[in-house]
Amino acid sequence: MIYNMTKSKELPKTYEPQKHEDKIYKKWEDSGFFNPDKLNLSETAKTYTIILPPPNITDKLHLGHASMLAIEDLMIRFKRMQGYRTLWLPGTDHAAIATQNVVEKKLFKEEGKTRHDLGREKFLERVWDFLRVTQSTILNQTRKMGASLDWSRTAFTLDGPREKAVKKMFVDMYNEGVIARGKRIVNWCPRCHSTLADDEVEYKESKTRLYWIKYGPFVLATTRPETKLGDTAVAVHPSDKRYKDMIGKKYMIPGVLGDFEITVIADRHVDMEFGSGAIKVTPAHSFADNEMAQKNDIPMKQIINEDGCMMDNCGKYAGMTTKEARKKIVADMEKMGLIDHIDENYENKLSVCYRCDTPIEPLPSKQWFVLVDKKIKRLGNKSLKEAAIEAAQKHDINFIPERFEKRYLHWMENLHDWCISRQIWFGHRIPVWYQTKSKVKSQKSKVDIYVGEKAPEGAGWVQDEDSLDTWFSSGMWTFSTLGWPENFLDGKKNGDLKKFHPTQVLETGYEILTLWVSRMIMMSFFALGEIPFENVYLHGMVLDAHGKKMSKSKGNGIDPLDMIKKYGTDAVRLSLLIGSTPGNDVRVSEEKIAGYRNFINKLWNISRFIISNFESRKLNTECQMSGLDCRDKLTLADVWILQKNSDLIKNITSDIEEYKFSQAGERLREFTWEYLADWYLEVSKFEKNDIKNDILLKILNDILKMLHPFTPFITEKIWSEMKKGKSMLMAAKWPNAEDYSEIINLSNGHEINFDLIMDIIKSIRNARSENRVEPNKRIKAYIYAGTKKELITSQTELIKGLRTGIEELIILDHKEKYANEIHVTVGDIEIYLIGAIDMEKEKERIKKEKENLTKLIANTEKKLSNKAFTDNAPEEIINQQKENLAKWRQELENLQ
RNA sequence: GGACAAUUAGCUCAGUUGGUUAGAGCGUUCGCUUCACACGCGAGAGGUCACUGGUUCGAAUCCAGUAUUGUCCACCA
Numbered sequence: 001m002i003y004n005m006t007k008s009k010e011l012p013k014t015y016e017p018q019k020h021e022d023k024i025y026k027k028w029e030d031s032g033f034f035n036p037d038k039l040n041l042s043e044t045a046k047t048y049t050i051i052l053p054p055p056n057i058t059d060k061l062h063l064g065h066a067s068m069l070a071i072e073d074l075m076i077r078f079k080r081m082q083g084y085r086t087l088w089l090p091g092t093d094h095a096a097i098a099t100q101n102v103v104e105k106k107l108f109k110e111e112g113k114t115r116h117d118l119g120r121e122k123f124l125e126r127v128w129d130f131l132r133v134t135q136s137t138i139l140n141q142t143r144k145m146g147a148s149l150d151w152s153r154t155a156f157t158l159d160g161p162r163e164k165a166v167k168k169m170f171v172d173m174y175n176e177g178v179i180a181r182g183k184r185i186v187n188w189c190p191r192c193h194s195t196l197a198d199d200e201v202e203y204k205e206s207k208t209r210l211y212w213i214k215y216g217p218f219v220l221a222t223t224r225p226e227t228k229l230g231d232t233a234v235a236v237h238p239s240d241k242r243y244k245d246m247i248g249k250k251y252m253i254p255g256v257l258g259d260f261e262i263t264v265i266a267d268r269h270v271d272m273e274f275g276s277g278a279i280k281v282t283p284a285h286s287f288a289d290n291e292m293a294q295k296n297d298i299p300m301k302q303i304i305n306e307d308g309c310m311m312d313n314c315g316k317y318a319g320m321t322t323k324e325a326r327k328k329i330v331a332d333m334e335k336m337g338l339i340d341h342i343d344e345n346y347e348n349k350l351s352v353c354y355r356c357d358t359p360i361e362p363l364p365s366k367q368w369f370v371l372v373d374k375k376i377k378r379l380g381n382k383s384l385k386e387a388a389i390e391a392a393q394k395h396d397i398n399f400i401p402e403r404f405e406k407r408y409l410h411w412m413e414n415l416h417d418w419c420i421s422r423q424i425w426f427g428h429r430i431p432v433w434y435q436t437k438s439k440v441k442s443q444k445s446k447v448d449i450y451v452g453e454k455a456p457e458g459a460g461w462v463q464d465e466d467s468l469d470t471w472f473s474s475g476m477w478t479f480s481t482l483g484w485p486e487n488f489l490d491g492k493k494n495g496d497l498k499k500f501h502p503t504q505v506l507e508t509g510y511e512i513l514t515l516w517v518s519r520m521i522m523m524s525f526f527a528l529g530e531i532p533f534e535n536v537y538l539h540g541m542v543l544d545a546h547g548k549k550m551s552k553s554k555g556n557g558i559d560p561l562d563m564i565k566k567y568g569t570d571a572v573r574l575s576l577l578i579g580s581t582p583g584n585d586v587r588v589s590e591e592k593i594a595g596y597r598n599f600i601n602k603l604w605n606i607s608r609f610i611i612s613n614f615e616s617r618k619l620n621t622e623c624q625m626s627g628l629d630c631r632d633k634l635t636l637a638d639v640w641i642l643q644k645n646s647d648l649i650k651n652i653t654s655d656i657e658e659y660k661f662s663q664a665g666e667r668l669r670e671f672t673w674e675y676l677a678d679w680y681l682e683v684s685k686f687e688k689n690d691i692k693n694d695i696l697l698k699i700l701n702d703i704l705k706m707l708h709p710f711t712p713f714i715t716e717k718i719w720s721e722m723k724k725g726k727s728m729l730m731a732a733k734w735p736n737a738e739d740y741s742e743i744i745n746l747s748n749g750h751e752i753n754f755d756l757i758m759d760i761i762k763s764i765r766n767a768r769s770e771n772r773v774e775p776n777k778r779i780k781a782y783i784y785a786g787t788k789k790e791l792i793t794s795q796t797e798l799i800k801g802l803r804t805g806i807e808e809l810i811i812l813d814h815k816e817k818y819a820n821e822i823h824v825t826v827g828d829i830e831i832y833l834i835g836a837i838d839m840e841k842e843k844e845r846i847k848k849e850k851e852n853l854t855k856l857i858a859n860t861e862k863k864l865s866n867k868a869f870t871d872n873a874p875e876e877i878i879n880q881q882k883e884n885l886a887k888w889r890q891e892l893e894n895l896q
Numbered sequence: 897g898g899a900c901a902a903u904u905a906g907c908u909c910a911g912u913u914g915g916u917u918a919g920a921g922c923g924u925u926c927g928c929u930u931c932a933c934a935c936g937c938g939a940g941a942g943g944u945c946a947c948u949g950g951u952u953c954g955a956a957u958c959c960a961g962u963a964u965u966g967u968c969c970a971c972c973a
Contacts, residue, residue, distance in 0.1 A: 011932095013932080013933065014933085014935070015935090203971080210973095220973085221973075222973055223972095223973065224973075227973095235973090269972085270972090270973090271972060271973085274972060274973070275972095275973075279972080279973045280973070281973090282973090286973075287971090288971080288972075288973075289973080348972075348973090349971070349972090351971090403900065403901075404900095406899080406900075407899080407900070407968070407969080410898095410899075410968095410969075411968090411969070414969085414970085510967090510968085511967090511968085513968090514968090514969085540967095541967095545907085545908075546907095547908095547965095547966085567935095578909095578921090579908070579909055579910085579921085581909095581910090583901085584901085584902085585966090585967090587908060587909085589908085589922095591908095591922065591923090592908075592921085592922075594922095594935075595921065595922065595935090596921095597935065598933095598935040598936090599935085600935085601933070601935045601936090602932090602933065602935080602936085604932090604933080604935095605932040605933035605935095605936085606932065606933080607932085608932050608933080609932035609933080610932085611932095612932075613932090660912095662909090662910080663910075663912095666910075666920070666921090669920090669921085670920080677932085677933085678937085678938095681932075685931095762938095762939090765938060765939065766938095766939060766940085768938095768939085769926080769927070769938070769939040769940075770939075770940080772926090772927085775927070775928055775930085775938085776928095776930095803930070803937085803938065852917085855917090856917060859917085860916095860917095863953090863954085866953060866954090867953085868952095868953035868954085869953040869954070870953080871953070872952085872953045872954085873915070873953065873954075874915080876915095877915050877916085877954095880915085880916060881915095881916075883916095884916065884917090888917095
């Protein structure tokens with residue numbers, strides 16, 4: 001018997017991930033190998049570090065996270081197996097505004113209270129109660145994905161060490177003049193009572209009225225007549241002939257609160273096509289207007305306050321909301337005959353708060369800014385902006401895919417100063433104190449502001465009420481997690497910071513390329529004078545099967561935890577890795593996940609077959625195939641699969657190194673299912689030789705290793721079945737293609753053309769199927785093999801055995817014709833299948849075959865008779881065509 | 897308005913620097929309780945590679961334009 005059918009330890013037919021995953025994860029965690037300090041490596045081992053983009057604590061694990069975790073875990077496991085000192089560092093983000101909003105909403109819904117009812121301290125306690133729960137939830141869900149994160153280094157953007165780091169950063173930046181306070185126009189949300197960064201503003205298509213108003217010598221169009229109270233200029237295009245003579249002149253304009261003076265200015269940003277070509281300028285309440293006003297030295301007049309109401313300088317309109325004021329002012333203007341006409345349903349884009357949808361009110365406000373253009377001596381007198389741009393241009397930082405470099409640079413080059421203060425309670429409170437007692441002020445007139453890591457001594461100091469933009473702390477993520485500032489003394493890196501910074505890869509979604517990536521680069525330059533990471537890998541979004549964003553309201557979301565429960569983590573990971581290329585969105589459906597579950601099960605059964613057929617003593621040894629010992633024992637199929645396996649190792653290694661994870665996954669699937677399961681395992685049932693066991697085992701070893709970064713759980717499980725728990729796959733050594741070169745070279749002198757055997761077998765199966773030969777009908781075959789006689793003769797057992805239903809195979813010395821039988825040709829090999837034939841079907845099949853060949857021959861003949869082709873094409877291409885032509889002609893002739 | 901992608905089989909996608917008869921998975925058709933696996937096995941069908949022009953001996957691949965879809969950036973009063 002070839003097979004040992006009595007299995008001492010029967011494995012179930014179906015792999016049940018739910019039974020193993022948690023146990024395996026615990027085993028990994030207990031092993032300590034997630035921690036780079038506990039990998040047994042030499043001092044000189046290279047490091048490979050990824051800092052996990054910290055998920056917001058308001059989130060539950062969704063497929064986007066799952067995708068990120070799968071990709072990063074793949075890179076980390078691959079490098080770990082390659083012998084790198086790998087660190088993958090976990091953490092969470094406090095997401096200041098988002099979190100505060102969630103808790104505020106909850107508070108209002110459950111208790112009908114606002115944060116002001118509770119007060120700062122009590123409210124923050126609520127936030128912390130909330131986040132402690134959600135934080136542990138998301139971290140535990142992260143474990144479910146099989147992520148090999150070093151939990152001993154877990155960080156939070158708002159924990160003690162990070163708070164220290166953030167304060168130091170702020171103080172350092174302030175002292176170097178990179179952070180400053182200033183009055184600028186900001187995006188103000190009257191509901192949140194907070195500034196919003198440019199990227200926190202959303203634009204909504206809306207319909208509004210366009211008012212054409214009589215404006216002194218002008219008629220001009222505006223959507224916001226109420227801002228007329230703050231107008232200080234009228235702007236026109238410099239080359240607009242209509243207004244050319246008016247530029248620079250001052251005019252008195254009649255208004256609802258009496259006449260006021262404006263200056264006519266020229267600015268090329270004015271669109272002559274819009275309205276009458278002249279626009280009113282309200283410098284205090286419009287970014288564009290402000291810019292124009294500054295250039296022309298036009299004063300600013302604020303008329304709207306932080307509640308979104310008209311200020312005291314607005315006479316009878318004071319205290320009204322802008323909406324009320326607009327109505328009232330338009331009515332009054334109408335009375336005064338100042339309204340020319342009104343366009344209804346004017347379409348414009350309204351800027352709204354990304355949190356609450358409230359229309360944004362641009363207004364001047366005192367805020368803290370990071371000055372991105374401030375030159376810094378330490379950085380060769382470059383600004384943060386310049387340093388960050390240069391890093392990308394010089395390719396110290398590389399983007400994958402490359403096209404995002406352009407997007408990054410474009411954004412960077414247009415970067416304005418970054419407003420970092422937010423009027424919220426939750427987050428890093430700005431480490432600035434103001435002196436309120438006038439006594440002190442008068443003594444030391446300049447010391448009325450204190451910027452430091454701790455509150456200043458003495459009475460009367462009050463801390464700034466505002467908190468920092470959440471990106472300020474997450475911008476420091478690569479080094480605040482590695483012990484900055486403690487590990488950075490006198491400009492020298494120590495400890496983790498020295499070992500792991502700069503990191504190798506930042507893997508994140510392209511949607512936060514500008515929000516986060518750019519800020520990390522600037523912050524790292526400021527704090528350390530170096531880049532935070534060498535490569536930026538950007539993944540796409542996870543969409544549903546129809547390419548739509550998953551959302552709760554649409555109900556098209558897939559919960560990764562449900563899928564894990566149903567199909568196993570490995571299947572979920574594969575469905576996110578395969579079919580997903582850098583920078584492109586990936587579509588995921590339950591069917592896709594189920595498909596990969598099937599593959600996982602296939603792998604399970606392949607392993608079950610191999611394991612159950614081998615003597616246990618073999619299972620424990622990493623079998624060493626010495627080529628010299630098995631020179632004469634290898635069959636054609638053996639050499640073929642070893643060659644394929646060797647190629648696979650080479651390809652998978654380079655694929656992963658080139659971030660082609662999807663391609664690697666597909667190759668692994670193809671090799672495992674097609675070459676190994678469908679062909680080689682079937683062959684192994686018919687061929688017996690002493691080293692078959694070793695080969696199968698060795699190949700299984702290799703594919704488990706190569707699949708491990710993709711599907712860590714099942715591969716670890718099978719590994720433990722093979723090795724009886726003696727070692728762990730996650731720490732195994734990545735396979736080496738060179739291991740096979742000696743063996744493969746031994747096949748010298750033998751023709752390695754297993755593909756031909758496969759072709760013959762497939763052709764026979766095809767002919768049988770097309771002729772509707774009963775599956776169980778045993779038939780007789782005559783083969784004339786010509787020059788391939790030796791090769792075919794050596795493989796008769798396989799040709800008979802691999803589901804061709806041939807019971808007798810006769811190799812002919814000379815060509816013969818068998819009329820009314822199935823006639824198959826493969827190149828110059830002719831096969832006759834005798835018995836059970838439907839002549840009609842066979843004629844049809846032959847006809848089809850002939851047509852196909854005739855077409856191919858005609859095309860190739862045409863190509864080869866084209867002189868331009870034969871003159872210009874490389875020789876190998878021409879020879880290939882000639883060979884094909886000969887082969888097809890032979891086949892056609894044989895079929896006549 | 898600007899930029900960047902995408903457009904290949906019914907669906908979701910591969911397709912390396914131009915060069916065998918353009919591939920895969922799912923779905924579909926036919927057959928199969930073949931002793932690892934029906935979450936399976938075997939055999940098929942299915943594509944003018946969005947359109948138009950150009951470069952070339954040769955284009956899914958390079959160039960130009962058009963159309964459609966998507967994303968990002970800017971923002972207009």
